[in-house]
Amino acid sequence: MEVETVKGVDTMEFGAGDREERARREVSLVRLVFSCMVAGGVQYGWALQLSLLTPYVQTLGLPHALSSIMWLCGPIAGFLVQPTVGLWSDRCYSKFGRRRPFILVGCLLISTAVLIIGFSSDIGFALGDTKEHCSVYTGPRWKAAIVYVAGFWVLDLSNNAVQGPARALMADLAGPEKVNAANAIFCSWMAAGNILGYSSGASGKWHKWFPFLNTKACCAACANLKGAFLIAVIFLLCCVAVTLIVAQEEPLEKKPGMKEENTGFLDMLKDIFGAFKSLPPGMPYVLLVTAVTWLSWFPFILYDTDWMGREIYHGNPDGTAAERDAYDRGVREGAFGLLLNSVVLGISSFLIEPLCRKLTPRVVWVISNFSVFAAMAGISIVSKWSVDGYNGSIQQAINASPKVRAVALFIFTALGFPLAVLFSVPFAVTAQLAAKAGRGQGLCTGVLNIFIVLPQVIIALGAGPWDALFGKGNLPAFALAAAFAFICGFVGIFLLPKLSRSSFRSSSMAGMH
Known part of the structure; x- marks a missing residue:
């Protein structure tokens, strides 16, 4: 729930500056809508995370008094990951653009983390948590809990890694003239992702629609979470694919002899403090x-x-x-x-x-x-x-x-x-x-x-x-x-x-x- 903090870079200092300015003037509203689509995919997963994961980890044996501690990753990631990734994306010279490589890698990590969380009970069962069926076993499943918390932290880190470049991409494409419209579109996609995610979390039918999700280690509630997260992965990958295709970033080209600013993490913290x-x-x-x-x-x-x-x-x-x-x-x-x-x-x-x-x-x-x-x-x-x-x-x-x-x-x-x-x-x-x-x-x-x-x-x-x-x-x-x-x-x-x-x-x- 944090906002990225990066040291600004004037793109007009780079060879691609004129092209970016022309692209900004020519960008259509439709292109902005689809370029912001990744926000909906990321927010879909956030909604599931906020609504389902604190209750679910308690079913694995983590006490209620300790369940809040796993959320420490969010603040830490917001303080460390977002500024760092944002700064790196400002100075990225990839031929695919400044923002899109970070958005792609971040979304792939989100998908991996979501699968780890969804299948944590099955992984814990395979590692020897218990041999009893989930319908009769009521004890703790510590191996599953450890796998779950590890996936949770990777998910939080990845979410924060995507947020900064995604918002920066929106600002890059819109420019000052259309930034108001771009902000509204971006927030609308986030609201849409929330609505879809919470709708998915509120449904108790996933284990019926996809019966193969039910296993010896994963009964109805677990299978519902697993199904909701599998749909989240599919939706996210579709959203990021649209964003990467439609955005069409211009890669940065550094002018000959141009001196690079120090982009070290410690220098960034020094600026902030x-x-x-x-x-x-x-x-x-x-x-x-x-x-x-x-x-x-x-x-x-x-x-x-x-x-x-x-x-x-x-x-x-x-x-x-x-x-x-x-x-x-x-x-x-x-x-x-x-x-x-x-x-x-x-x-x-x-x-x-x-x-x-x-x-x-x-x-x-x-x-x-x-x-x-x-x-x-x-x-x-x-x-x-x-x-x-x-x-x-x-x-x-x-x-x-x-x-x-x-x-x-x-x-x-x-x-x-x-x-x-x-x-x-x-x-x-x-x-x-x-x-x-x-x-x-x-x-x-x-x-x-x-x-x-x-x-x-x-x-x-x-x-x-x-x-x-x-x-x-x-x-x-x-x-x-x-x-x-x-x-x-x-x-x-x-x-x-x-x-x-x-x-x-x-x-x-x-x-x-």
Whole structure:
């Protein structure tokens, strides 16, 4: 869920500069649409990852208190991989173009990681986890868990490796004249990928449609995940093929005698951390509010479908067959809620700019944080309501209370609007402050990214133990998230800089997951 930070390269310094400028002027809207298609393929896999993987790893034996730690890879990859790959792609002289080689290799690695995750139970079974059938075995499967976590980390690293070059390719093709349209197209593909991915995760029919996915080591829930990820691989490969064919990048040609800049990773980090010394006025407060905002959001990103399976459907991934079935139903219901969330996110992304022009970015950001507070507090209340109304009946667990389900789905859906704000306004505010101060926009965005990554690390390390400390499932993490969102709302009122309505530009928005 991070934005790339690269040192900009002026392509006009290279022999291909004139050709690129002509291509930008001539690029059609249709070509932009298909060139951005890879965003939909990558986001399809992200949606499956966000909705299914935290619940699934618990069925392999990883305790709930430790399941959040595997998400540490995302922040680490966002901090290290995206800037590095982005910088390398800026200076790539391949005859296939600057961005396309990295997009292709990254998508192939994503496909490999997805297959590893999907078949982790079968691999663990082959390595000797157990000889019992999955329908009767309820113990841990540590070899499968290790394979799964390894695949998960490769997937996160690969996703981050593709994001930077894919966004840079969009900007290369569009140029300043069409960057607004390109951003809208890119975000639309991401929304489409989310909708398709969450729809796939919400389906419980993959093991019926493709019965060969059921094995001695992989029963219905596992086979459903395997089927969804196999479709994700096919969809991603189709999307990347279209992007690579349609984009038609011009390779860079270095002028004779031109001196190359140092592109070392340490030099890049030096530039980013050096930016702390010359931040634009108001930027420290933006960083503070961004960090607290992510502290309030990341518990939901980690535990949304797990919450639906445990607190709403009263399931248990380590329990009896009936409890596991109830948990699986809840996870699929949570994926459906995220599907509705993505629809609202896609619609809201087109409303953020006019709202910021009318109310100012600061007011929109503050409203968003108070909306998150209301949602997280609502999740805590619904959890208490659901648990108190549960009498231990297996039938009640399988069906869940219709009223509780309806409220839970409403909260999932309503969070689409503040999520659209989270994915756009902080980056637009940063770009505006950097432009006003005449500072490097890329470096300021890099510093902002650090304050997105650090809260994710804190939550990934602390959310599971925090929940275990109180022994109340996911409720403690969501209650703490509500407190952070409430504090952040008031901090934003008093500390966020006052920015003009007219200078807010949709081209400053950054699409994220």
